[in-house]
Amino acid sequence: MLTMDKKVTIKDLEVKKGKVDVEFIEVDGKQIILTHIPYGNIDHYVTHTNCRSCKVEFKKNFNYSHTCESCLDKSNREKYLKKPVVTAPYDGIIYDEYTDKYFTCIEEVIEHYEEDEISLDNAMLLTTVSSSYASIDIEQISQDVVHEDWDPSDELLEKIEEFNKFLETESTGTVFPTDERIDISQYLSDLKGDK
Ligand SMILES: [Zn+2]
Incomplete structure (x- = not known):
């Protein structure tokens, strides 16, 4: 700076x-x-x-x-508008590139913009995807700690496999934005129509 x-x-x-x-x-x-x-x-x-x-x-x-x-x-x-588009409503967590914030639904986005008195035209909404844990492998845990002729036991290999399966089911509680933008224009005009 x-x-x-x-x-x-x-x-x-x-x-x-x-x-x-x-x-x-x-x-x-x-x-x-x-x-x-x-x-x-x-x-x-x-x-x-x-x-x-x-x-x-x-x-x-x-x-x-x-x-x-x-x-x-x-x-x-311009870059944002070139991304592939999905039409709202969208069920997942929403990432807004403009405010650099995550939202649980479109209503929350609308509220936030109203509170901060920013025009919704600025919003650059993206879909998100949940992350997952990296699996572990035998090399990660044995590197530099075993002798040349070492072979993992069947039990060790089984436990690792079991642990990796468990990891797949565990949530990281974390999402990342994708490259897919959410078009809310129709959604917004429907909302206005309902009022
Ligand atoms: Zn300039």
Whole structure:
């Protein structure tokens, strides 16, 4: 994050030539450089820059910001609209890319937007999928702890299999957004029609 209080654009910073002493040794005729060369990047010292997309100057949020907020929003929305679509209602947990929040149903999304007085047009809703635990295998538990001729016992193999089956039935209580967007436009106009 940028910490400078004063506005600085790239035009305010002059790149000057300096001299760096480099220490090296020679090994088999090759130079091995010993000096740690400090790495600088002008992006760290510039607070305002011109947006790559609309060319208008904006205040950077991050060192490497090159696109203004509104162009970024626009491009995120374009990407969102290209995703495959499912039509609401949707039964699962809903992830909203715009607010970076999870919701249990569309009504909850609507309420949240009403409370925060944000237009629902901003919402970028995605379906989610439950995660599952990774299974364990014999290598994970035996690596580096058994001798060369070691073989797992049948009992050990059975227990691992049993444990892996158990893991499949255990819920992680965790969902991740998918790449599928939820279209709520019809759902919303039906809601209005009911009122
Ligand atoms: Zn822009």
